[in-house]
Amino acid sequence: MFGKDLLVRMLDRRDTLPPDEIALIEALPVRPVTFGPDEEIVREGSRPTESCLVANGFAVRNQATREGKRQITAIHVPGDFVDLHSLLLKVMDHSVSALGSCEVVFIRHKDLLTAIGGSPHLTRMLWLSTTIDASIQRTWITCLGRRSAKQHLAHIICELYVRLELVGLASDQTFAIPLTQAELGDVLGLSVVHVNRTLQELRAKDLVIWKDRRIVILDFQRLAILADFDATYLNLFHEPR
Amino acid sequence: MFGKDLLVRMLDRRDTLPPDEIALIEALPVRPVTFGPDEEIVREGSRPTESCLVANGFAVRNQATREGKRQITAIHVPGDFVDLHSLLLKVMDHSVSALGSCEVVFIRHKDLLTAIGGSPHLTRMLWLSTTIDASIQRTWITCLGRRSAKQHLAHIICELYVRLELVGLASDQTFAIPLTQAELGDVLGLSVVHVNRTLQELRAKDLVIWKDRRIVILDFQRLAILADFDATYLNLFHEPR
DNA sequence: CGTCGCTTTGAGACCTATCAACAATGGTGG
DNA sequence: CCACCATTGTTGATAGGTCTCAAAGCGACG
Numbered sequence: 001m002f003g004k005d006l007l008v009r010m011l012d013r014r015d016t017l018p019p020d021e022i023a024l025i026e027a028l029p030v031r032p033v034t035f036g037p038d039e040e041i042v043r044e045g046s047r048p049t050e051s052c053l054v055a056n057g058f059a060v061r062n063q064a065t066r067e068g069k070r071q072i073t074a075i076h077v078p079g080d081f082v083d084l085h086s087l088l089l090k091v092m093d094h095s096v097s098a099l100g101s102c103e104v105v106f107i108r109h110k111d112l113l114t115a116i117g118g119s120p121h122l123t124r125m126l127w128l129s130t131t132i133d134a135s136i137q138r139t140w141i142t143c144l145g146r147r148s149a150k151q152h153l154a155h156i157i158c159e160l161y162v163r164l165e166l167v168g169l170a171s172d173q174t175f176a177i178p179l180t181q182a183e184l185g186d187v188l189g190l191s192v193v194h195v196n197r198t199l200q201e202l203r204a205k206d207l208v209i210w211k212d213r214r215i216v217i218l219d220f221q222r223l224a225i226l227a228d229f230d231a232t233y234l235n236l237f238h239e240p241r
Numbered sequence: 242m243f244g245k246d247l248l249v250r251m252l253d254r255r256d257t258l259p260p261d262e263i264a265l266i267e268a269l270p271v272r273p274v275t276f277g278p279d280e281e282i283v284r285e286g287s288r289p290t291e292s293c294l295v296a297n298g299f300a301v302r303n304q305a306t307r308e309g310k311r312q313i314t315a316i317h318v319p320g321d322f323v324d325l326h327s328l329l330l331k332v333m334d335h336s337v338s339a340l341g342s343c344e345v346v347f348i349r350h351k352d353l354l355t356a357i358g359g360s361p362h363l364t365r366m367l368w369l370s371t372t373i374d375a376s377i378q379r380t381w382i383t384c385l386g387r388r389s390a391k392q393h394l395a396h397i398i399c400e401l402y403v404r405l406e407l408v409g410l411a412s413d414q415t416f417a418i419p420l421t422q423a424e425l426g427d428v429l430g431l432s433v434v435h436v437n438r439t440l441q442e443l444r445a446k447d448l449v450i451w452k453d454r455r456i457v458i459l460d461f462q463r464l465a466i467l468a469d470f471d472a473t474y475l476n477l478f479h480e481p482r
Numbered sequence: 483c484g485t486c487g488c489t490t491t492g493a494g495a496c497c498t499a500t501c502a503a504c505a506a507t508g509g510t511g512g
Numbered sequence: 513c514c515a516c517c518a519t520t521g522t523t524g525a526t527a528g529g530t531c532t533c534a535a536a537g538c539g540a541c542g
Contacts, residue, residue, distance in 0.1 A: 045473075063383045066469045071383040085376070088369040088482050093376055093474040113361075120358050127368045128329040134375040135326070135334055141378060142304045142312040144385035145430025149530080180488065189386025191531050196490060228307045232286075233334040241329050390498075421520065432499050437522060 002030050002105045003055030006079025006167050011125045013166065014132075015241040021122040024115045030105035035098035037178070041082075044095040048086040050106040054078050057102030058177060062186065063094045072187045073140070074133060075099070075160070075179075079167045081129050087112060100178030100213075121241075128241055135233045144189050147228065149198045152188050154227035157208060161217060162231055173217040243271050243346045244296030247320025247408050252366045254407065255373075256482040262363040265356045271346035276339035278419070282323075285336040289327040291347040295319050298343030299418060303427065304335045313428045314381070315374060316340070316401070316420075320408045322370050328353060341419030341454075362482075369482055376474045385430055388469065390439045393429050395468035398449060402458060403472055414458040 004025055011017055017025075032055065035041055041059060042048055052059075054076050061074040061082070073094060076082045082096055087109050116123040136159070143152040160177060164170035179187075185195045202208050207223045209216040217223055245266055252258055258266075273296065276282055282300060283289055293300075295317050302315040302323070314335060317323045323337055328350050357364040377400070384393040401418060405411035420428075426436045443449045448464045450457040458464055 061379065063379065065383065065387050069387040071386040073379040073382045085372055088365060088372045089376060089476055090480055090482070091473060091476070091478065093476075094379060117361050120354075120361075120364065123361065123364055123368075124329060127364075127371070130368070130375065131326050131329045131371060134371065134378060135330060137375060137378040137382060138302070138304065138314040138335060141314045141381055141385060142306065144382060145312040145427075146306050146310040181490095182488080186386075192489085193491090193532080194530055197530095200490090232332060235330055235332070235334075237331065239331055241331070422522095423520080433521085434500080434523090435498055438498095441522090 002032055003053045003078060003103070004028065004030070004105070006055075007053060007081060007129075010079045010166065011129065013238060014128060014235060015125065015239060017122075017125065021119055021125070024119060024122060028107050028111055028115055030107055032103060032105045034101065034103045037100050038097060040095055040097045041102070041104060042086070042092055042096040044092050046092050047090055048083065048092065049110075050108050051081065051083045051085075051087050051112060052096070052104040052106050054080050054082055055103040055105050058099040058179075059096055059102050059104065060099050060183075060187075061094050061096050070186045071189065072183065074137065075187065077160075077163055077167060078169065080133075081126065084126060084130050099183065124241055128235075132235050135235060139233045149188065149190055149194060150201055151227050153184075153195075153198050154202060154207065154223050155229050156187060157215060157217065158220070158224050158227050158229040158231075159234070160215075161220070162234055162236075166236070173220060174215065176214045178213045243273055244294045244319055244344075245269065245271070245346070247296075248294060248322060248370075251320045251407065252370065254479060255369060255476060256366065256480060258366065259362075262360055262366070265360060265363060269348050269352055269356055271348055273344060273346045275342065275344045278341050279338060281336055281338045282343070282345060283327070283333055283337040285333050287333050288331055289324065289333065290351075291349050292322065292324045292326075292328050292353060293337070293345040293347050295321050295323055296344040296346050299340035299420075300337055300343050300345065301340050301424075301428075302335050302337050311427045312430065313424065315378065316428065318401075318404055318408060319410065321374075322367065325367060325371050340424065365482055369476075373476050376476060380474045390429065390431055390435060391442055392468050394425075394436075394439050395443060395448065395464050396470050397428060398456060398458065399461070399465050399468050399470040399472075400475070401456075402461070403475055403477075407477070414461060415456065417455045419454045 008017060008022055008025055041052060056078055059076045059082050060072045062070050062072045064070050086092060143155050161170050161175060164175045169175055181195045182192045185192050199210055206218050208218060249258060249263055249266055282293060297319055300317045300323050301313045303311055303313045305311050327333060384396050402411050402416060405416045410416055422436045423433045426433050440451055447459050449459060
């Protein structure tokens with residue numbers, strides 16, 4: 001539990017985790033903490049000695065610009081090993097904060113290193129998880145640079161649906177996420193006003209309903225076509241890694 | 242040689258590579274190939290069995306949208322282990338192509354796995370290199386989402402200078418890179434016309450000269466302030482990883 | 483019932499894209 | 513050596529997307 005079961009599930013979806021590796025993960029000592037909406041989980045500029053895993057709720061990475069603008073560079077769902085980066089990067093170049101209330105577990109770098117030290121395959125699986133994050137980030141870059149606001153919004157909705165479905169948090173074309181329009185603007189690089197209008201466009205086309213922190217996708221197929229969404233980058237293939 | 246010396250240099254800058262790990266890298270069999278301008282090094286959708294390292298020249302990752310637009314999601318300089326991702330991701334979600342003429346060396350996944358199999362630290366150092374790539378990508382996301390065209394352009398110039406200086410390809414506030422304005426547009430998510438005008442703005446402020454594929458930074462300090470550039474994300478710290 | 487956080491609306495300004503044309507450059511073959 | 517061509521850079525004009533500012537609507541909650 002403590003989100004480690006979800007982590008195992010996400011990794012196992014990509015390549016079978018043998019029992020001994022699952023055991024290594026399950027044996028990791030955790031320090032569970034619950035954060036309230038918008039609370040900072042890891043601060044930009046700090047030097048964490050632990051990494052954190054989302055157990056429940058959502059977390060985002062964000063960078064702030066000098067002018068006080070904010071950009072969300074990743075959204076993390078339960079089972080995501082959010083801050084595995086700090087294991088290697090040492091100094092945080094961005095902060096991680098809770099989206100709505102969020103339960104995470106902290107795992108000491110020391111314990112992580114011990115666990116993976118004797119298992120090259122488990123090491124690769126964790127490496128893989130950071131690599132999938134990077135793959136998602138590349139896709140976000142393309143969305144920001146070359147897709148319209150409408151396409152970008154549609155794209156993120158498709159992505160969230162697929163990722164949440166994987167951990168059992170989305171089904172029947174619907175899922176819940178505590179994302180305000182302001183925060184959505186920080187994801188899409190748009191102003192609140194424009195987010196609102198873009199959302200209305202998707203509604204007007206009967207593609208989605210976004211109400212009370214719940215999203216209903218009325219026509220995934222058409223939404224995916226509009227968004228130019230191709231799930232390859234989420235790496236949902238099961239194979240030897 | 243074959244770029245492996247540069248790889249060692251880049252890793253060693255972040256954490257001392259002991260002689261045995263350097264030896265492991267140097268012993269890796271390589272297959273050197275030279276690509277002409279704009280040639281594809283790794284194709285989107287393919288399943289590489291080798292990873293490639295830039296030995297000379299530049300390579301970019303790019304994604305294409307259905308509408309035929311192109312976004313460059315990363316620029317790789319000599320010493321960059323461009324395609325280490327494919328070791329874990331298996332299926333390419335983007336392609337890699339040469340910027341100008343570019344020498345790369347291919348290294349078989351099989352050989353890489355053997356080399357790192359017995360060395361957890363070397364494994365982490367390669368993992369680190371993909372993590373730094375991800376860190377750069379996050380910064381690009383912020384530039385795309387929350388900075389003006391002018392700031393973004395200034396930012397990428399600062400970044401390239403710092404990264405190239407690290408491998409001895411930039412000094413005295415100047416460096417060469419075979420990037421056309423159209424390609425620069427694909428990096429910044431802008432149209433060619435706007436790139437041209439933005440470049441003129443930086444010139445008019447006596448910040449940079451960009452001519453004949455050579456960039457001269459007239460005032461790094463002011464450029465960095467304009468860009469809100471902070472090199473933390475490039476992880477130039479030497480420490481145990 | 484008033485406050486607070488969030489969503490929605492309107493209007494105008496600004497940034498960036500698009501289209502079209504032209505200038506500069508470098509390479510090529512005659 | 514010159515004419516030609518392809519590529520790259522530059523400019524102008526106009527359209528459209530997105531931002532900003534300001535204000536109003538709405539629902540939850542104490």
